[in-house]
Amino acid sequence: MKSRSPNPSTANQRCGAARVSVVADSDDRVLCARAEALAEKLGLPLAGTDTGVSGATDLLLAVTEERLELRDARRSVVGPVFVDFLHGPSGFRRRSDLSRRQPIATAIGLRRGPVAVFDATAGLARDSFLLASLGCTVVAVERSTVLGALIRDGMSRADAEGSAAVSTVLDRLTLVVDDARVVLGRLAGPAAPDVVYIDPMYPPRKKTALPKKEMRFCRRLVGDDGDSADLLAVARRVATRRVVVKRPRYAPPLAPNPTVRFEGKQVRYDVYSTSVRSPD
Numbered sequence: 001m002k003s004r005s006p007n008p009s010t011a012n013q014r015c016g017a018a019r020v021s022v023v024a025d026s027d028d029r030v031l032c033a034r035a036e037a038l039a040e041k042l043g044l045p046l047a048g049t050d051t052g053v054s055g056a057t058d059l060l061l062a063v064t065e066e067r068l069e070l071r072d073a074r075r076s077v078v079g080p081v082f083v084d085f086l087h088g089p090s091g092f093r094r095r096s097d098l099s100r101r102q103p104i105a106t107a108i109g110l111r112r113g114p115v116a117v118f119d120a121t122a123g124l125a126r127d128s129f130l131l132a133s134l135g136c137t138v139v140a141v142e143r144s145t146v147l148g149a150l151i152r153d154g155m156s157r158a159d160a161e162g163s164a165a166v167s168t169v170l171d172r173l174t175l176v177v178d179d180a181r182v183v184l185g186r187l188a189g190p191a192a193p194d195v196v197y198i199d200p201m202y203p204p205r206k207k208t209a210l211p212k213k214e215m216r217f218c219r220r221l222v223g224d225d226g227d228s229a230d231l232l233a234v235a236r237r238v239a240t241r242r243v244v245v246k247r248p249r250y251a252p253p254l255a256p257n258p259t260v261r262f263e264g265k266q267v268r269y270d271v272y273s274t275s276v277r278s279p280d
């Protein structure tokens with residue numbers, strides 16, 4: 001398991017409208033010291049303990065005994081968001097979707113064997129972890145320092161609690177907190193990834209079911225990813241085999257004429273081939 005620290009010059013918080021403060025879950029000295037160190041590292045304000053938060057904060061990055069979590073500062077009925085690679089329906093322990101025939105695996109090109117994937121939009125790193133579980137070597141890049149901290153926390157908890165199989169998956173996963181366009185720009189030549197995977201925030205839709213809590217929090221934190229077409233253009237110049245873009249089924253492609261599309265139940269994977277061989 002590897003992770004690289006944020007580069008403050010490029011990995012600054014790209015916020016939606018949300019203001020984020022760091023908080024310790026109790027007045028325990030160790031938790032308070034950890035919260036203080038995290039606030040300093042991320043350049044975010046520190047909000048004493050949960051009860052002492054002022055109205056100037058929308059989201060709280062809370063340091064608790066067991067994990068790091070993102071909370072709604074105003075609506076305590078909304079549960080927290082955190083990264084958990086082991087538990088829950090898509091956690092490693094209950095994972096039943098490790099088929100290499102599922103649309104994301106086919107789109108990535110796993111039929112040809114293990115692939116080096118550059119996940120340019122890590123978010124909460126669920127796709128990164130899935131791809132690493134499927135045998136890919138994954139560089140997961142996230143430009144939000146808050147999400148980067150949540151991913152790093154999830155990785156170290158999974159490493160501490162998990163089995164040898166989980167550690168093997170984590171060994172294939174490297175987190176970089178930075179803008180993927182900048183990181184990709186440094187990777188031309190032999191270091192270039194086979195595949196760049198892009199999953200930008202979904203375009204808002206007028207009539208739709210409410211997006212899942214995790215993505216609602218992410219949107220408040222990072223905004224709409226309005227520059228994702230630019231990210232796709234950079235990725236197409238660098239990937240040696242293909243770029244895969246995850247889209248909701250209702251949305252048009254991010255760039256015209258994908259080479260091929262793979263349909264999932266609710267999402268579609270648009271593949272842009274960058275090599276002379278056409279994707280399978």
Ligand SMILES: C[S@@+](CC[C@H](N)C(=O)[O-])C[C@H]1O[C@@H](n2cnc3c(N)ncnc32)[C@H](O)[C@@H]1O
Nearest residue numbers: 121123124125126127142143179180199200222
């Ligand atoms: C929809 S979320 C991705 C969810 C992710 N696939 C998962 O499994 O959790 C999109 C994320 O991409 C990030 N992002 C968008 N453009 C980026 C860029 N140029 N560099 C790094 N991260 C980017 C956003 O900050 C956001 O967290």
